[in-house]
Amino acid sequence: GDSVTQMEGPVTLSEEAFLTINCTYTATGYPSLFWYVQYPGEGLQLLLKATKADDKGSNKGFEATYRKETTSFHLEKGSVQVSDSAVYFCALSEKEGAQKLVFGQGTRLTINP
């Protein structure tokens, strides 16, 4: 079945550092790929998505590119802020929308001032 594997956490960085959180997937078809974020005390929020190969999703300074050849969707940000501290989840869906998402285990990110 479909699965998502994320870089193990927790990850601790200093403010303004470069961030990469790795995500690879296994799917039978051509899934849509997502990054969700969960800030402390809040529900899961969609951060960005990509629906086909070579698409780049971006939001709030974060980017991720859908790489079919390496089955990856790594999350990057050039300069992190304390407010980026959260848990990040990579996910896929065999459909273009949000139906039946398959999530990775999550990566807890802490940014120190």
Next chain:
Amino acid sequence: GAGVSQTPSNKVTEKGKYVELRCDPISGHTALYWYRQSLGQGPEFLIYFQGTGAADDSGLPNDRFFAVRPEGSVSTLKIQRTERGDSAVYLCASSAQGAKTEAFFGQGTRLTVV
């Protein structure tokens, strides 16, 4: 309300008891999803409603779990004869009609079975 509302936010129950978890989706959203998130794991799909009907219930772990959405709005997840392994955060999400729409998640109900 503006977002997906789940009640209660916390529920502690004894092993063997019956529990109901409620989800109020965003007004007008036709699709509704239930997920379960165990400690240290990502959410796992349980069931998806389109309107009143369950379009996909392949994630329900066994027949102790059941969900309804009788009027196409509020949904209730029902767990019979609870077991300690059912302890988790149960998440609800909703989305508007259409293949490209985003799912909006509630804050979840933390269920603890003692």
